[in-house]
Every structure is written in structure tokens, then in C-alpha cells.
Amino acid sequence: MPTDDLIAELRWRGLIHQTTDEAGLDQLLKSGQQTVYIGFDPTASSLHVGSMMQLMLLRRFQKAGHRPIALVGGATGMIGDPSGKSEERNLLSAEQLQANVAGVEAQMRRFLDFDGPNAALLLNNYEWMQGYSYLEFLRDVGKNFPVGAMMGKESVRARLGSDAGLSYTEFSYMLLQAYDFVQLCREHGCRIQAGGSDQWGNVTAGIDLGRRMLGEQLFGLTAPLLTTSDGKKMGKTERGAIWLDAERTSPYAFYQYWINVGDDDVMRCIAYLTEIEQDEYNGLADATKNDPGRNEAQKRLASWMTGFVHGEDGLASAEKATKIFFGGDIEDVSDAGLVEIFADVPSKELATSELGGEGLWIIDALQHAGLAKSGGEARRTVKEGGAYINNKRVTDMDLRLFEKDLASETVMVLRKGKRNYALLRFV
Incomplete structure (x- = not known):
């Protein structure tokens, strides 16, 4: 039986934004192993930093002894969630969605443990939605959704009041996600759905549908969105x-x-x-x-x-x-690595032939790189000990540079003073 006080853990971390019944949820979690799920939209082939909030939330449930379900929205991803969006998403093709699902699944396996007594499950809602006909879905699920309640959801109201409006396709998203909760409760005993605070309307819709279709009391918990102190999304x-x-x-x-x-x-x-x-x-x-x-x-x-x-x-x-x-030795770094490290510093391309023959004079190199406006300034920089090639100080005014002086395949790193960098790329 789980012994950790998970709710207290989530509380001190500031991870509880809303719950449908915190006292009841706390009691349920302490009564034995529970199953909790969070859905992830496969809108790209990789998750991003914002997704980590939800992955870590599932991980915290698992470490407290509960069983997490990471649900990839192969079906709901075809519709697009209107929650928190000012306009409708472009619909992805089935092929692109499948590629995205595969990429997201592989990443999730790094965060959750898929072995042991509370092994995580990785599911795709396309598995149970692909065979559902439109008429069957309306009969089984649609009849349990009061339109007035749907219209009252903040995500729906916000879009109806916007210039973009809300299509029937997106309006139907809530039904699909709510049915996921019913399906997971019926097949896997899942009684808890978690998610970001922008999912509150979808979470409560699933709880209401579970009560109507299964007669079950289900629970919901949302965490804050990952934002900066001034309200902008992080990541x-x-x-x-x-x-x-x-x-x-x-x-x-x-x-x-x-x-x-x-x-x-x-x-x-x-x-x-x-x-x-x-x-x-x-x-x-x-x-x-x-x-x-x-x-x-x-x-x-x-x-x-x-x-x-x-x-x-x-x-x-x-x-x-x-x-x-910050001035450390440059060893065993590729062109791509150096370009990544120095992505925001000036760079200039020169012909590789510049490094042949008598080589490239250090005074000319500093001027090519834009670290000196004249030969006189370049000479003063070297004389005063402020010139560096690949983070090594240059003291010889007559130094000539050759291919052996490259930091990587084609890149040479020049520096003036402590932080004034530039790259020369030889092509």
C-alpha cells in the first residue's frame, strides 16, 4: 500500500491548482494503489519542456506507489484541443500523427518505469476510437452530454467570443477526451485524471461522463502551467x-x-x-x-x-x-558543436587557401573576425595580451595560422579580452 503523503508532497511543490475533491482524493490515494492518467497531444514528434510538468507529475504518482497511464492522443490529436488556443490548429495527416506518436512514446519510456508491481502503461486512444462509428458514438456518448454544460466550459466560451470562433470539430473534442476517462476506468480501473490547469474543463467533463455511464465517482487534479513570474509560458x-x-x-x-x-x-x-x-x-x-x-x-x-x-x-x-x-580548453569538438556553443557571436567565411602557403597572419585574422578595426588595433590587442586563438592566448605578433590551428573541421575560434568572441569558418 502506498505510504507517502502524495498530496502533501504536491502541495509544498505548488503542484495543485485545482482538485474536484481534495479530501476524497487524499483518502483514495492512501487507501491503496490507484491508477492515474494524463493525456499528451502528439502535435510534434518530440515532447517539449511544458510536457515535463505532466511527465513529472505522473512520475511522482508512480514513485508514491500508484500506477500511471501515459495516454497518447492518436485519435484526439486528429481533432485538436481548443483549450487555451486562440484559433483552430491545422489538422495533421494520419501518417504524420503516427510518426509523432512513435517519437513521443519513445521519450515517455525514459521518464516512467514500465516494469514492476506498479508498471506504467503507455496507451493510444486511437486503439479504441478507430472502430467507433459516428452513429454509435452519438448514441453511447453524445446523449450523456448536456449542451448547456458544454457551453459553460471556459475553453468553449473563450473561443466562441473570439474572432476565430469554434468549429464543430473542436467542439467535439471534449466528448472524445471525456470518453477516454470512461474507457480507462472501465478497462484499467483508472479513477484519477491529472493535467495542466488549462485542461480543467475536459477533466470535469470526463468525471461527469463517468458518473453518467458507469455510476463511478472519479477524481480530477490539475497543476499550474509552467509560466514565468510575469505570466509568459516557459520553454x-x-x-x-x-x-x-x-x-x-x-x-x-x-x-x-x-x-x-x-x-x-x-x-x-x-x-x-x-x-x-x-x-x-x-x-x-x-x-x-x-x-x-x-x-x-x-x-x-x-x-x-x-x-x-x-x-x-x-x-x-x-x-x-x-x-x-567561458574560456576553457577547446578539444574534441565538432563544427556543429562549436557553432552551437557560439551561435550568437559574429562569424565570417574565408577560403581554406588562406591557411596554406605562409598562413594567415594573426593581425589579419583579428581584422577578418571583426575584433579589430585596423592593423594598429590588432597589434595593440596582441601586445596587451588580449588576443586568443581557440581560447589560448597569443603573444607572438608575427604568428601565422595554418590548418593545424583549426579548433574543429573548419572552424577557428578567436577572442578579444574575456568575452568578445568571433568565429572564422574556412570553406
Whole structure:
């Protein structure tokens, strides 16, 4: 029987936004192993940082002794959830949806344990919806949905009042998701649905449908959305979403995202997304308050998140890349790795022939890179000890650079002073 006080754990972490019956849910969780599910839309072939809130929530239930179901919306993904959306999504093809489902499933297996007495289940609602005819669905499910109640849902009201309006297709989404809860209760004894706070209308619709169709008391719990202190969704940068797939967001970029979280947000991220215990959390909170310049909480958040999502190798590569950016040795790094590390610094392409013959003079190299406006300025930079090639100081005014001086296949890293970087790419 589960012994951890899960509700208390979720409370101190700030992970309970709404519950349908908190006292009843707490009693149910303490009475024995329960089954809980969260749905995930397969709108891309990778999950992103926002999805981690829900994955970690399922993981917390599992670690407390309960059985999690991660439900991939192969059927509901064909419709698109209107909750929190200002306009209708473009519908994906069946082929694209299947590819997305496969990618999402593979990632979920890294977060949840699929063996043991409370092994997680990974299900796809397309399995039970694909054979359902329209007439059968209306007869079995539609008749149990009062239109007035549906119209009263915030997600529906918001879209009806917008310029985009709401199509019948999206209006039907609530029925499909509600039926998922009924199906999971009937087949797997699932009595708890969790999700983000924007899912409250769908969650309560499923609870009501379960009461009407099965005569069961079901429970719902929502967590806050992952937002910054000023209300903006986290997990996005100027370059786009922060994905859990290393091919879309490198471990270095993932690490850098968390290391740069602001002081107003870092402790909430640690509470929401990590398994750092409360005593350590309190210590990090004190450090952030008393000595914010050390960024102790950000460093801990970045290392925990990167190690958890990308493994020890991913964390090691991210930390190595970070050290390079701050002047560490550049060794065994590829072109792609250097371009990722120095994505925001100026770069210039030169012909590889520049490195042949007598080589490229360091004075010319600094000017090509834009680190000196003239030969005189370049000479002063070298003379004063402020010139670096691949993070190694240059002291020889007559230095010539050859292919052996490349940091990777085609890239040379130049630096002036502590942080003024530029890249030369030889093609």
C-alpha cells in the first residue's frame, strides 16, 4: 500500500491548482494503489519542456506507489484541443500523427518505469476510437452530454467570443477526451485524471461522463502551467521551443536555458520539475535570496534537468561546452558543436587557401573576425595580451595560422579580452 503523503508532497511543490475533491482524493490515494492518467497531444514528434510538468507529475504518482497511464492522443490529436488556443490548429495527416506518436512514446519510456508491481502503461486512444462509428458514438456518448454544460466550459466560451470562433470539430473534442476517462476506468480501473490547469474543463467533463455511464465517482487534479513570474509560458526562446529531443535542442542549449532562468522563477522550476528534496530546496532558496550572484539554484536546476533528460553523457557535454564558452580548453569538438556553443557571436567565411602557403597572419585574422578595426588595433590587442586563438592566448605578433590551428573541421575560434568572441569558418 502506498505510504507517502502524495498530496502533501504536491502541495509544498505548488503542484495543485485545482482538485474536484481534495479530501476524497487524499483518502483514495492512501487507501491503496490507484491508477492515474494524463493525456499528451502528439502535435510534434518530440515532447517539449511544458510536457515535463505532466511527465513529472505522473512520475511522482508512480514513485508514491500508484500506477500511471501515459495516454497518447492518436485519435484526439486528429481533432485538436481548443483549450487555451486562440484559433483552430491545422489538422495533421494520419501518417504524420503516427510518426509523432512513435517519437513521443519513445521519450515517455525514459521518464516512467514500465516494469514492476506498479508498471506504467503507455496507451493510444486511437486503439479504441478507430472502430467507433459516428452513429454509435452519438448514441453511447453524445446523449450523456448536456449542451448547456458544454457551453459553460471556459475553453468553449473563450473561443466562441473570439474572432476565430469554434468549429464543430473542436467542439467535439471534449466528448472524445471525456470518453477516454470512461474507457480507462472501465478497462484499467483508472479513477484519477491529472493535467495542466488549462485542461480543467475536459477533466470535469470526463468525471461527469463517468458518473453518467458507469455510476463511478472519479477524481480530477490539475497543476499550474509552467509560466514565468510575469505570466509568459516557459520553454520557448527566440529560436523556438525547448524540446526534449537532443536532435532538436542540444544538451548544451537545454542546459543554457535553465542556467539563465531568472531568480524570480528558478525556485518554482526546481519545485515543479525536479525531484530535489525539500531540505535542499530550502537551502537553494536561501542562497538565491542572500547571494543571488552565485546562481547556485540555477546551476543545480540546469545540472539536474540536463542529467535527467539527456543522461550523464549529455550533461558532461553541456558542461564542457559551457566551460569552452567561458574560456576553457577547446578539444574534441565538432563544427556543429562549436557553432552551437557560439551561435550568437559574429562569424565570417574565408577560403581554406588562406591557411596554406605562409598562413594567415594573426593581425589579419583579428581584422577578418571583426575584433579589430585596423592593423594598429590588432597589434595593440596582441601586445596587451588580449588576443586568443581557440581560447589560448597569443603573444607572438608575427604568428601565422595554418590548418593545424583549426579548433574543429573548419572552424577557428578567436577572442578579444574575456568575452568578445568571433568565429572564422574556412570553406
